[in-house]
Amino acid sequence: MDREQSAGIGSVAIVGLGLIGGSMARDLAARGIRVFAWDRDNAALRAAMEQGIAQPVLWNEPLDAIVIALPVRAALEMLPRIALKMDGVRLIVDAGSTKRSIVHAAQALGIGERFVGSHPLAGDHGSGWNASRAGLFTGARVFLCPTPSTGGEAMALAKEMWTMLGARPEETDAEEHDRRLAWTSHLPHLLSFALGGALAGEGIAHGELGPGGRDVARLAGSSPEMWADIAADNADALVPALQAAEEKLRAIRHMVASGYHAQLRDVLADVRDWHGQWMGHD
Amino acid sequence: MDREQSAGIGSVAIVGLGLIGGSMARDLAARGIRVFAWDRDNAALRAAMEQGIAQPVLWNEPLDAIVIALPVRAALEMLPRIALKMDGVRLIVDAGSTKRSIVHAAQALGIGERFVGSHPLAGDHGSGWNASRAGLFTGARVFLCPTPSTGGEAMALAKEMWTMLGARPEETDAEEHDRRLAWTSHLPHLLSFALGGALAGEGIAHGELGPGGRDVARLAGSSPEMWADIAADNADALVPALQAAEEKLRAIRHMVASGYHAQLRDVLADVRDWHGQWMGHD
Numbered sequence: 001m002d003r004e005q006s007a008g009i010g011s012v013a014i015v016g017l018g019l020i021g022g023s024m025a026r027d028l029a030a031r032g033i034r035v036f037a038w039d040r041d042n043a044a045l046r047a048a049m050e051q052g053i054a055q056p057v058l059w060n061e062p063l064d065a066i067v068i069a070l071p072v073r074a075a076l077e078m079l080p081r082i083a084l085k086m087d088g089v090r091l092i093v094d095a096g097s098t099k100r101s102i103v104h105a106a107q108a109l110g111i112g113e114r115f116v117g118s119h120p121l122a123g124d125h126g127s128g129w130n131a132s133r134a135g136l137f138t139g140a141r142v143f144l145c146p147t148p149s150t151g152g153e154a155m156a157l158a159k160e161m162w163t164m165l166g167a168r169p170e171e172t173d174a175e176e177h178d179r180r181l182a183w184t185s186h187l188p189h190l191l192s193f194a195l196g197g198a199l200a201g202e203g204i205a206h207g208e209l210g211p212g213g214r215d216v217a218r219l220a221g222s223s224p225e226m227w228a229d230i231a232a233d234n235a236d237a238l239v240p241a242l243q244a245a246e247e248k249l250r251a252i253r254h255m256v257a258s259g260y261h262a263q264l265r266d267v268l269a270d271v272r273d274w275h276g277q278w279m280g281h282d
Numbered sequence: 283m284d285r286e287q288s289a290g291i292g293s294v295a296i297v298g299l300g301l302i303g304g305s306m307a308r309d310l311a312a313r314g315i316r317v318f319a320w321d322r323d324n325a326a327l328r329a330a331m332e333q334g335i336a337q338p339v340l341w342n343e344p345l346d347a348i349v350i351a352l353p354v355r356a357a358l359e360m361l362p363r364i365a366l367k368m369d370g371v372r373l374i375v376d377a378g379s380t381k382r383s384i385v386h387a388a389q390a391l392g393i394g395e396r397f398v399g400s401h402p403l404a405g406d407h408g409s410g411w412n413a414s415r416a417g418l419f420t421g422a423r424v425f426l427c428p429t430p431s432t433g434g435e436a437m438a439l440a441k442e443m444w445t446m447l448g449a450r451p452e453e454t455d456a457e458e459h460d461r462r463l464a465w466t467s468h469l470p471h472l473l474s475f476a477l478g479g480a481l482a483g484e485g486i487a488h489g490e491l492g493p494g495g496r497d498v499a500r501l502a503g504s505s506p507e508m509w510a511d512i513a514a515d516n517a518d519a520l521v522p523a524l525q526a527a528e529e530k531l532r533a534i535r536h537m538v539a540s541g542y543h544a545q546l547r548d549v550l551a552d553v554r555d556w557h558g559q560w561m562g563h564d
Contacts, residue, residue: 121492141492183481184490188498190538194530195473196553199465201526206557208466210403210423212504215497216470221557222494224550231538231546242535244483246528248476253524256472256513264513268506271478275488275503 009033009064009091009161013057015078017044020095020120021069022132027165029053030134036061044129065091065157072096073229076105083109091157093118097181097226098233099145099174112149116158117174119143119181120167127223138166145174182237187245189219189227190238196220291315291346291373291443295339297360299326302377302402303351304414309447311335312416318343326411347373347439354378355511358387365391373439375400379463379508380515381427381456394431398440399456401425401463402449409505420448427456464519469527471501471509472520478502 011034014021021037025048029035036057039045048054066082066089068075075094079102082092092115094102099117106115122140142162146155159169195217199206209217231238255264293316296303303319307330311317318339321327330336348364348371350357357376361384364374374397376384381399388397404422424444428437441451477499481488491499513520537546 180486180490183484183486184495185492187480188477188491188495190534191473191477191531192498193550193553194527194534195470196556197530197534197549198469198523198526200553200556201530202465202523204462204465208462209470210467212501213466213470215500216474217557218497219494220553222554224547224554227550228543228547231534232541232543235538235541239535239539241480241484242531242538244480245476246531246535248479248483249473249524249528249531252472252476252479252513253521253528256517256524257521259514259517261510261514265506265510267479268475268509271475271482271502272504272506274478274482275499 009157009164011036011061011063012065012067012161013037013059013061013063014054014067014069015039015057015082016069016074017041017048017054017129017132018069019127019131019136020122021067022048022129023122023134023136024067024069024095024165025054026132026134027137028161031164034061036063039129041129047129059085063089065089065093065161068092068094068096070094070096071223071226071229072098072101072233075102079105080109083111086111086114090114091116091154091161093158093161095120097185097230099143099177101233103145103147103174107147107149112147113151114154115147116150116154117143117145117147117177118158118162119145119177120162121185122167127226135166137162140167142167142169143177144169144171145177146171178234179237182234182241186227186230186234186238187241189222190231190242191245192217192219192222193227291439291446293318293343293345294347294349294443295319295341295343295345296336296349296351297321297339297364298351298356299323299330299336299411299414300351301409301413301418302404303349304330304411305404305416305418306349306351306377306447307336308414308416309419310443313446316343318345321411323411329411341367345371347371347375347443350374350376352376352378353505353508353511354380354383354515357384361387362391365393368393368396372396373398373436373443375440375443377402379467379512381425381459383515385427385429385456389429389431394429395433396436397429398432398436399425399427399429399459400440400444401427401459402444403467404449409508417448419444422449424449424451425459426451426453427459428453460516461519464516464523468509468512468516468520469523471504472513472524473527474499474501474504475509 013036015038017039025035035054037054103117120142122137162169295318299321307317317336319336385399402424404419444451
């Protein structure tokens with residue numbers, strides 16, 4: 001990091017005090033950074049104030065950075081309003097699960113130089129201020145996606161902020177990010193929802209699942225609004241992934257129904273090899 | 283439990299020292315029960331001997347109970363041979379994930395009075411003696427499925443043995459067991475394999491998954507032989523479950539591809555409600 005360019009972050013405005021924004025607020029405040037915040041839910045803001053974590057943002061404070069920690073669609077709607085409040089601000093990041101649309105929007109709004117699209121891999125199926133906690137980002141990967149115009153100072157500040165939160169920043173292209181995340185994150189979430197939907201349709205309660213089934217169904221407890229947004233925003237990358245999973249499932253069903261025992265075992269063994277190669281990294 | 287009928291278990295033969303049989307051997311031996319064992323893998327048997335857990339079974343020992351802890355298909359093949367070694371044996375249980383076929387086989391072999399089909403919900407994606415461990419069954423549900431002829435003593439002894447291992451026995455019908463497990467266990471396993479197959483096909487390594495994706499893919503590390511057996515043995519109950527999941531997945535894909543945002547959100551919200559109602563039980 002270029003220490004000349006980055007004089008560090010002293011004050012941050014966080015827009016959205018959910019799981020991600022709330023957890024950022026807790027950790028940044030604990031590191032001595034002045035945190036200002038906004039949330040559509042007054043209760044979240046009040047809780048953050050009462051716990052001495054954040055003050056309500058009035059947009060006349062001297063801010064080094066702005067964090068938009070809203071669901072994908074809400075972040076896209078908020079960005080033009082934030083773009084009018086950027087006097088003196090050296091960095092603006094989001095924290096959403098898709099990156100192409102927001103990076104494109106920031107560039108189009110003329111704030112591309114100071115914008116760094118961010119995606120911390122630290123969500124879980126909890127949501128809201130009450131799910132937020134200190135240390136959420138410790139050891140988590142965070143993808144940083146520049147706009148075509150992102151400057152060196154903004155990138156350095158973004159890396160500094162996420163590193164301060166304990167995360168491991170990885171710079172990547174927004175296009176490539178969205179394509180890969182369609183497979184590694186969005187597809188597993190929707191598979192988990194599909195399992196839950198099938199079980200619900202059969203009248204089987206979640207409590208009847210064993211430990212293995214609970215693992216696969218865990219993400220079905222995620223926020224429906226958030227995941228409908230992500231799916232809509234990344235539809236072109238996600239549809240082929242959903243299609244591939246359907247095809248695998250149909251092939252497995254065909255083998256089960258037809259009694260192709262050895263063939264099924266070989267297919268499962270190939271997948272197990274894929275999984276096993278990486279078990280040590282779990 | 284009827285203490286007159288059940289004089290307790292003093293010695294057990296365990297056929298198969300994998301995750302389930304090995305863990306049973308460890309805990310039964312630790313509770314002072316004499317454990318005799320067989321495994322096709324001499325190394326597993328030798329390890330159990332060296333750790334003072336079990337002696338090789340010679341089939342001339344006085345045995346109170348026999349446990350068949352083999353994969354579904356191997357258990358069905360082994361049962362007729364075990365049926366010839368039942369002198370003085372008061373209980374025989376299996377530990378497989380399907381129950382109709384083995385309960386039916388025990389009845390047909392004329393050992394139905396002493397047979398109790400057992401299915402502990404305590405497997406994980408590990409397998410083999412090296413994955414076995416003390417305390418595997420602590421707090422785990424175990425389904426007990428009688429044959430049409432199972433006697434009171436055998437059922438009492440089965441409950442005693444599983445309770446001694448820390449499990450929570452639940453008596454249930456073999457037919458109903460297999461239908462429900464198709465949905466609550468076998469479907470999630472094959473979904474996890476389908477996800478792994480889709481990711482492998484796209485060239486995406488397991489290590490690229492975030493924490494959520496790893497949960498959904500975890501069961502793809504399970505034993506291919508074991509799960510091909512289970513799927514074959516429970517095909518008639520499993521095929522409709524696989525079909526239902528495919529239909530949910532196809533419906534979700536259609537909504538994503540067509541931009542039906544509100545409809546997708548509502549579908550996901552219904553699943554989240556199904557999941558959320560039971561979150562406290564996790």
